[in-house]
Amino acid sequence: MSLLEFARGPAIHWSLVILVAGIIWRLLGVLVLTRGADLSRPRDAFGNFKGYRTVFSRAWPNGEFTTATRYQTIMAYLFHFATLIVVVGITPHIEFIESLTGASWPALPNALGVAIGTIALISLIALIGRRISKPEIYCSNLGDYITWVLIAAPLLTGLMTFAHIGPRYETMLAIHILSVAVLFVWFPFSKLMHAFWFVFSRAQSGLAYAHKGVRI
Amino acid sequence: MARDSTLGELLRSQGVSRRAFLKFCTTTASVMALPASLVPAMADALEQAKRPSVIWLSFQECTGCTEALTRSHAPTLEGLIFDFISLDYHHTLQAASGRAAEEAREEAMREHAGQYLLLVDGSIPTVKAYSTIAGISNLDMLKDSAANAAAVIAVGTCAAYGGLPMAAPNPTSAVSVSDIVSDKPIINIPGCPPIPLAMTGVIAHYLTLGTLPALDHLGRPQAFFGENIHDRCYRRPFYDRGLFAETFDDEGARKGWCLYKLGCKGPVAYNACAHVKWNQGVSFPIQSGHGCIGCSEPGFWDAGGIYESIARGQFGTGPQIATAALVGAAAGAGAALLARSKKEKKAAAHAASE
Numbered sequence: 001m002s003l004l005e006f007a008r009g010p011a012i013h014w015s016l017v018i019l020v021a022g023i024i025w026r027l028l029g030v031l032v033l034t035r036g037a038d039l040s041r042p043r044d045a046f047g048n049f050k051g052y053r054t055v056f057s058r059a060w061p062n063g064e065f066t067t068a069t070r071y072q073t074i075m076a077y078l079f080h081f082a083t084l085i086v087v088v089g090i091t092p093h094i095e096f097i098e099s100l101t102g103a104s105w106p107a108l109p110n111a112l113g114v115a116i117g118t119i120a121l122i123s124l125i126a127l128i129g130r131r132i133s134k135p136e137i138y139c140s141n142l143g144d145y146i147t148w149v150l151i152a153a154p155l156l157t158g159l160m161t162f163a164h165i166g167p168r169y170e171t172m173l174a175i176h177i178l179s180v181a182v183l184f185v186w187f188p189f190s191k192l193m194h195a196f197w198f199v200f201s202r203a204q205s206g207l208a209y210a211h212k213g214v215r216i
Numbered sequence: 217m218a219r220d221s222t223l224g225e226l227l228r229s230q231g232v233s234r235r236a237f238l239k240f241c242t243t244t245a246s247v248m249a250l251p252a253s254l255v256p257a258m259a260d261a262l263e264q265a266k267r268p269s270v271i272w273l274s275f276q277e278c279t280g281c282t283e284a285l286t287r288s289h290a291p292t293l294e295g296l297i298f299d300f301i302s303l304d305y306h307h308t309l310q311a312a313s314g315r316a317a318e319e320a321r322e323e324a325m326r327e328h329a330g331q332y333l334l335l336v337d338g339s340i341p342t343v344k345a346y347s348t349i350a351g352i353s354n355l356d357m358l359k360d361s362a363a364n365a366a367a368v369i370a371v372g373t374c375a376a377y378g379g380l381p382m383a384a385p386n387p388t389s390a391v392s393v394s395d396i397v398s399d400k401p402i403i404n405i406p407g408c409p410p411i412p413l414a415m416t417g418v419i420a421h422y423l424t425l426g427t428l429p430a431l432d433h434l435g436r437p438q439a440f441f442g443e444n445i446h447d448r449c450y451r452r453p454f455y456d457r458g459l460f461a462e463t464f465d466d467e468g469a470r471k472g473w474c475l476y477k478l479g480c481k482g483p484v485a486y487n488a489c490a491h492v493k494w495n496q497g498v499s500f501p502i503q504s505g506h507g508c509i510g511c512s513e514p515g516f517w518d519a520g521g522i523y524e525s526i527a528r529g530q531f532g533t534g535p536q537i538a539t540a541a542l543v544g545a546a547a548g549a550g551a552a553l554l555a556r557s558k559k560e561k562k563a564a565a566h567a568a569s570e
Contacts, residue, residue: 004484005519009530021544028548033555091458092527095477099528109458118225169444174527198395 002172007177016100017113019115025197035204043213055199062069075126078098082120083155086113114162125150147190153179223423226265237263247413247492248429248439261424268423271361272306274389274509275354276347276381277338281372282308284409294334301419304332318350325364334365337373337402338380340386340396367384367401367428368393371415374437375405377514381478385517394435403428404435406487412490414440434514436486437444445508448481450492451475455561469505479523487512500515 001009044050061069087093088105090113096103108116128148131138138144155174160166167175186192227237229480247251261538274282274412286309301422303309304324312320324332336358344353352360362368370393373379394402404412420428429437446452452476453484454460461468461475482490485508489500502508507523510516520530 002515005530008528010522011531013536017536017540021540021547022536024541024544025548025551026544029551029555032549032552033559043485049433091460091476092525095525096529099524107458112458129402164447168486169446173484 002170002173002174004177005176006083007181011181012177012184015184019187020182022185023193023196025127026188026193032202038208038211040211044210046210048207048210051205051207052203054209055202058206072127072130075130077125079120079123079127082123083151084118086117086120086155086158089113089116094194110162114159117155117159117162121152121159124152128152143190147186147192150179150186151199153193165172176198221268222263228402235279240411244413244417248417248421248437250360250421252324254424258420258424262420267302267425268419269328270301270303270311270335271321271324271332271365272303272335272337273354273357273361274307275338275340275358275375276334277372277374278310278380278386281330281337281407281409282306285412285415300352301333303514306316314350318352321361325361327395329364331366332364333419334361334368334400335371336368336393337371338391338461339378339388339392341381341390343389345518355396359395359482362397362400365400366557367422368397369402369415370384370394370402370404370406370416370435372410373408373511373516375407378443379408380517388510401428401432403437405462406434406441406507406512406514410512411440411492411494432486434484436512440484440488440492441501443486443513444483445485445490445502446480449482464505472505475502475505475507477525478507479509479521481510481513481516481519482508483528485513485516500548 035200061073085108088097089108091107094104094107107113131140131144154176156162157172157179161169161172161176164172166172183192238255238259241255241262243253244250245255245258250258272282302324305321307313307317310317310320337353339348340354340355340358342355344355347354349357370376374381374390375393378390378392378395379386379387382392394404405420409415414437417440420430421427421437429439432438432441434441437492444555446455449455451474454472455476459468459471459473461473461478462477463469464478476482480502482502489508490502493503509522510519513519520526533545
């Protein structure tokens with residue numbers, strides 16, 4: 001079995017199995033563990049609605065922090081959108097998703113995919129630069145750095161594969177797929193779960209604050 | 217043809233002009249990445265070359281490799297060089313049969329011990345009974361013939377890497393030449409079939425320099441197998457622009473767009489098809505509208521479907537992932553319920569203590 005056969009066969013297959021099982025495990029593990037009701041009288045009759053509104057309002061920094069957080073806001077938005085577009089927008093990825101789900105859609109030209117992938121990688125480097133230079137803001141742990149490496153690896157190896165830089169194409173493609181497989185395994189057990197948690201944590205905070213009449 | 221006649225004499229007798237011969241030498245030298253200064257030396261060496269003795273063994277194969285070499289648009293210089301070698305044993309092409317044929321092989325092995333080239337096409341079944349020639353198993357014949365060979369050239373993917381006979385479930389327990397022969401230089405010229413120029417190029421290199429060309433990590437001549445087809449493909453600009461044929465009969469197919477989505481293995485196949493081409497440079501599979509099947513690569517037959525693109529995962533999807541989701545759900549719910557019952561117990565204990 002060649003490295004590529006291993007990568008796009010058992011490696012990616014079992015990493016997907018772990019990804020799916022892990023995500024559902026963690027989601028249910030927390031969500032089934034409901035909080036007890038707050039028995040105090042809500043200060044705001046529309047508290048619940050305002051709580052859910054937080055899911056969206058927290059997508060942007062509060063006015064007074066706009067300047068202080070401009071750099072990471074812009075970089076984080078660039079990174080998230082660029083990564084999402086690359087993941088679902090280029091032909092090889094759509095082919096992979098189609099082989100898994102049967103669904104497909106029109107792809108971006110490859111040159112555009114490379115440009116957006118480069119933006120994603122650069123913004124990710126910009127973000128780690130800030131994290132390292134301002135340790136007092138982030139209080140990073142080892143897991144945060146592992147996560148960064150595992151996110152950067154597929155972007156870097158994907159671009160290298162496309163550009164035929166480094167080892168031969170099939171080896172580079174195998175390394176790219178393996179880097180994604182490792183990311184899939186890491187995903188449910190790391191802060192990457194914020195991809196799912198952000199909705200619940202924002203809503204929970206919003207509800208708690210609204211109940212107490214805090215303006216949010 | 218007399219055994220001691222030279223290649224120059226043969227070519228002149230066939231009406232090949234000096235100009236055409238030099239053109240061939242220049243092309244071969246350039247394709248094999250030899251310096252231009254070697255062209256006159258190559259011409260002289262080939263001109264004076266005596267016929268090398270060649271024993272060609274055909275094992276588990278389809279004769280496609282021989283067909284490709286002998287039926288290439290005639291008369292080519294490649295064909296003539298192929299004619300020039302003293303093919304002392306080739307059971308498809310030789311006139312002799314039975315005991316006489318085997319005697320020819322034994323005589324060549326005896327008279328040219330240590331000097332003859334051994335060409336092999338087809339894979340070798342390790343279960344001896346599956347394929348025999350004159351009562352001799354393929355395995356024994358290869359070991360016997362390779363013992364005194366100067367070098368072994370594995371022609372075609374079956375000889376080089378096992379090919380189709382070795383594909384799952386490999387009913388004959390077939391192996392490649394390099395799995396059997398380990399003490400001789402082996403050159404793999406894979407392909408199903410291989411490009412004729414790759415074969416004559418290796419022979420021309422051997423006749424000219426007396427050495428074998430530089431090989432890649434899979435034992436293939438780098439000159440012919442050093443670059444992948446995708447990089448040399450004339451449809452590559454369509455790949456870059458994201459223009460793909462979706463079926464073999466859509467607008468994209470008619471306009472000659474990239475065949476990546478139709479399973480073309482160009483990006484992972486290393487061969488000279490895209491620039492040397494076939495039938496004297498007329499065309500190659502992608503140019504005729506069919507994706508590359510990656511036939512020069514080891515295990516190509518088992519590396520996913522011919523019409524499945526490289527990016528596709530090679531796994532059985534649905535059931536296992538659905539099972540994983542169920543396992544995850546059970547684990548998650550179990551963990552949560554456990555935590556909740558712990559919480560309730562603690563609350564009850566706390567209430568009781570108050």
